[in-house]
Amino acid sequence: MNYTPAQNRTVWVAQAGECSSTSDNISAEIPVALVYNGISHVVLMATPANIAELALGFSLSEGIIENAEQIYTIEITEHLHGVVAEIELASAAFARLKSRRRQISGRTGCGLCGIDSLAAVQPEIEPVLRDWHxxxxxxxxxxxxxxxxxxxxxxxxxxxxxxxxxxxxxxxxxxxxxxxxxxxxxxxxxxxxxxxxxxxxxxxxxxxxxxxxxxxxxxxxxxxxxxxxxxxxxxxxxxxxxxxxxxxxxxxxxxxxxxxxxxxxx
The missing domain is CATH 3.40.140.10 (Cytidine Deaminase, domain 2)
Structure with a gap:
């Protein structure tokens, strides 16, 4: 497969009492599976571009890693039904991931799918340091x-x-x-x-x-x-x-x- 961010499709436009065919660019939407140390963790519906960045950013913003050095490798492979990102985590980060017991299927409009308690919604966050206006x-x-x-x-x-x-x-x-x-x-x-x-x-x-x-x-x-x-x-x-x-x-x-x-x- 060769996934691209946009695909050209035939559409029909109805206007002024007539209907005619034309071509249009449509955003691509594919499943992206994030697999940590061989264990599937989440499937996101995403645009097929910058997938390695998506995997890295998701890992940090979801609290799976604390810094980029805790990810050793990210390998992206395309399959018939989507893309798989194989992520090799440091042992400490992987232990933290397993303790969360979070096996979820993500959707484009859902940022909290799979959270299993209200207490887990808002983690303890340190105030951001500021030095400019x-x-x-x-x-x-x-x-x-x-x-x-x-x-x-x-x-x-x-x-x-x-x-x-x-x-x-x-x-x-x-x-x-x-x-x-x-x-x-x-x-x-x-x-x-x-x-x-x-x-x-x-x-x-x-x-x-x-x-x-x-x-x-x-x-x-x-x-x-x-x-x-x-x-x-x-x-x-x-x-x-x-x-x-x-x-x-x-x-x-x-x-x-x-x-x-x-x-x-x-």
Whole structure:
């Protein structure tokens, strides 16, 4: 198999009393199995791109590893029905994984599938360390840059984008996926490889700021989240606890700051 992020399909367009066929680019959605030390842990529905980054970012943001050095190898193989990521974990990380007893089947819209108790929803998270302030104009600059980097969305119109912006508001990189959690995990995986200092920049989300997105950011050490849509109450509460500045409904001329406005300059 040769999986690609977008596939061309024939569609029929009804307009002005007529129906005609044309071609359209459609986002690809495939199962991705993450297998740790030979044991299948989770199946994610994802866009077939940057799978190794997805595996690395998911491993960190879900608390399976504490740093990138606890993963020795990631091998990606394509199969008839999807992709398998074989991940070799350090023994300490694997022991932690087994103790969680989490065998789940993930969906693109689900960030907490398989959690077996309410106490497990919100883990203990250290407050993110902060040493700089984000500015209104910098966010606006990043939003303009963000629109120019979402290539798969421009082709298909059906994926989420997550970007990393530096302190000047320049988009450093963007990851896209049908699942917003997957897109963030891909970005986190990229950042671990690139040894990004998460304290000196912010993430931009094309989606709403849900609890899961804030939780993954907090675990990673990201101190500012800018979302083009709304947050939820649970996301706001966690962002407050984690010392994260959460910005929603982000536009060039208006932004809503939900937590830690002391780190925001108008």
């Amino acid at each position: 984000v500015e209104f104009s910098i966010i606006g600059r990043a939003l303009t840059d963000f629109n120019h980097h979402q290539q798969l969305r421009a082709q298909t119109g059906s994926v989420h984008g997550v970007a990393w912006a530096d302190k000047a508001g320049k988009i450093v990189t963007v990851r896209e996926d049908i699942g917003r959690h997957n897109a963030l995990d891909k970005l986190i995986g990229w950042g671990l490889h690139a040894k990004v200092d998460w304290k000196h920049g912010f993430v931009v989300l094309s989606s709403r700021a849900s609890f899961e997105m804030v939780m993954k950011s907090a675990i990673t050490g990201i101190g500012c989240i800018v979302a083009v849509s709304a947050p939820t109450t649970y996301a706001i509460d966690l962002a407050h606890k984690a010392n994260i500045t959460l910005v929603g409904f982000a536009r060039h001329n208006r932004q809503v700051i939900y937590t830690h406005p002391q780190f925001f300059h108008p």
